[in-house]
Amino acid sequence: MEFFRSLLLAVGLLEPSKVDFIAELPLEVSQLILRKLDPESLLCAAQVSQKWMRICRSDKLLRDTASDHKRNVRRKMMGKVFGLDLVAEEEMEAVRRRHVPRNTLPPKTVVFAKSREPRGLPKRAKVSRSSNAKPVKCMRF
Numbered sequence: 668m669e670f671f672r673s674l675l676l677a678v679g680l681l682e683p684s685k686v687d688f689i690a691e692l693p694l695e696v697s698q699l700i701l702r703k704l705d706p707e708s709l710l711c712a713a714q715v716s717q718k719w720m721r722i723c724r725s726d727k728l729l730r731d732t733a734s735d736h737k738r739n740v741r742r743k744m745m746g747k748v749f750g751l752d753l754v755a756e757e758e759m760e761a762v763r764r765r766h767v768p769r770n771t772l773p774p775k776t777v778v779f780a781k782s783r784e785p786r787g788l789p790k791r792a793k794v795s796r797s798s799n800a801k802p803v804k805c806m807r808f
Contacts, residue, residue: 690718698726706736 689697689712701712701723710733713723723729 687716687718689722690716694722694725697722698729701726701729702732706732709733710736 689700692700701709701719704712709723709729713720713733723733
């Protein structure tokens with residue numbers, strides 16, 4: 668056993684070496700590992716090396732996570748500078764989102780075409796004409 672240990676020490680495999688496991692793994696596996704990190708740790712990991720930064724930038728989910736976290740930190744800092752209570756504002760926004768029904772958009776209207784819904788107007792309005800002029804027809808687009 669001692670001989671094997673001295674052999675490993677001579678070759679340089681026994682001493683602890685710094686192995687960049689993210690750079691050694693395939694890109695997809697590295698991205699899966701980095702996706703498990705919380706946003707603060709992800710930003711720290713992106714600063715480790717240029718290779719890690721490229722991996723973080725190449726994945727849309729990692730990019731969105733980092734930018735959302737940076738945006739939230741920036742908003743909180745601006746709130747502290749201007750004395751705004753952003754926590755209460757975020758809670759109110761969450762309450763508003765919960766109570767607004769999804770189908771609150773006004774009904775779509777059709778212009779210059781036949782609609783399926785009745786418009787509520789009379790079919791023909793009676794107009795008294797003083798002369799025998801023909802009515803002007805509308806152009807359809």
